[in-house]
Amino acid sequence: MSKVIGHKKQLDFFSKIILNKKIPHAFLFSGEDKIGKKTFAFHLAKLILCENNACDKCKTCLDIDKRMSPDVCLIESENGNIEIDKIRALKEFLLLKSYSNKKKIAIINDAHLMRTDAQNSILKLLEEPPENSVLILITNFKEMILETIKSRVQSVSFNKVKTEEIEEYLVSEGVENKLAKEISFFAGGKIGKAIELLEDEGQRDFFAETMKYLEGIERQPFDKRFEYVKEIYEDKEATLEILNIFERFFRRIMFLKLYGKEDVNFKSYSLLKIRNIIEEIQKTKYYFVNTNTNKKLLLENLMINI
Ligand SMILES: [Zn+2]
Incomplete structure (x- = not known):
């Protein structure tokens, strides 16, 4: 996905920076996961490199979308770690002359997965940034980034996307109104989650089935609810998703x-009953993950309280 959904404040901020042609050499994008930070970083790359204000149509923009731009490099973790070797390669990349005669842009996703040696290597880079280079660090754990790095970058924080904005986007993608409403609410401000649901048929069916079950639960006798528990409780991951x-x-x-x-x-x-149900669900989730309590009993107890 290549379109920025929401984040209007940040879009305005970058429009001004681009207009004034004063682009800082390094940014730290922070905020929760799946809210569109990486998509935004690629959008910024387009704003910098495209001749026509990130038009999404020219070769430069299309190459960026296809991750084929010679001036944009993305570094991601392998097995939960970003090795120092990758940072060395990134430095070499930034030292090359820009293909488009503009800037070289390096994006490090999940930057908190760099260990201290890799972070120190980034620090050196920030102390002497290569000419015409832009570094974008992305993280949802800002506290894990060295203070010395944070003091040398332009920090940009991202918030969750508004439910209505997600809904509007889903409708514009051809999703039927009712489903768009449900998905956007479920996504809880995480546009990435909404898109996952949209693109993964298995996840979407799972979601739709659970929603359908919930819509009828009010009139369902306990024995039927217990049957449902029996069907789901052994698959821990799926049950947690159901509880969510x-x-x-x-x-x-x-x-x-x-x-x-x-x-x-x-x-x-x-209203009080609904609030109690929400609390029961949260409690069940907690015990389900953190204790060895009998999972079936735990879920049956929740079902009695709904
Ligand atoms: Zn373009």
Whole structure:
């Protein structure tokens, strides 16, 4: 995906920088995972290299999208670590003359996965930045980046994307309104999560099935709910994902109730009851992950409380 969704404040900030032709030589993009930081970094590369304000149509932009631009380099971790060798290669890359006669841009995703030696190597680079180079560090754990690095880069923090912006984007991609609403709410501000759901049929079906189950749970007797538990509890990962969907689902019901936009379902549930359900789900998630409590009993207990 190559389009920036949301992040208007950051877009304005960079438009000004580009307009004034005063581009700092290094940035640190921080914020939660899956909110579009890497996509934004590639967009910035286009803003810098494209002759026509990141037009998304010219060869420069298309090459950047295909990760084939000779002036843009992306470094990512392998097995949860970014080796110092990669940083050395990145330095060589930045020292080469720009192909487009503009700038060389290096993006390091998950920059916190650089160990101290690699981070020190980056620090040296920041002390003497190669001419016409731009370095973009991306992280969702800013506290793991050396202070000495942070003091030498332009910090840009990113927030979650608004639910309505995600919904609007999904609709513009041809997603049917109801599903777009559900996915965007479930994504909880994480555009990357919404796109995963959109692109992965398996995940989407799983999500749709769980949602369907939830919509009918109000009228379901306990024995049927226990049958559902029996079907899911052995797959730990899937069950956790289901609990996440449960939590988002009830948060949405609470949100609708608070704003008087009553959902057709759960009319008989008071606001207090819904809040208790959300707390029960959170508790269940905690015990499910952190203790050896009998998982089936844990889920059955939750089902009694819904
Ligand atoms: Zn372009």
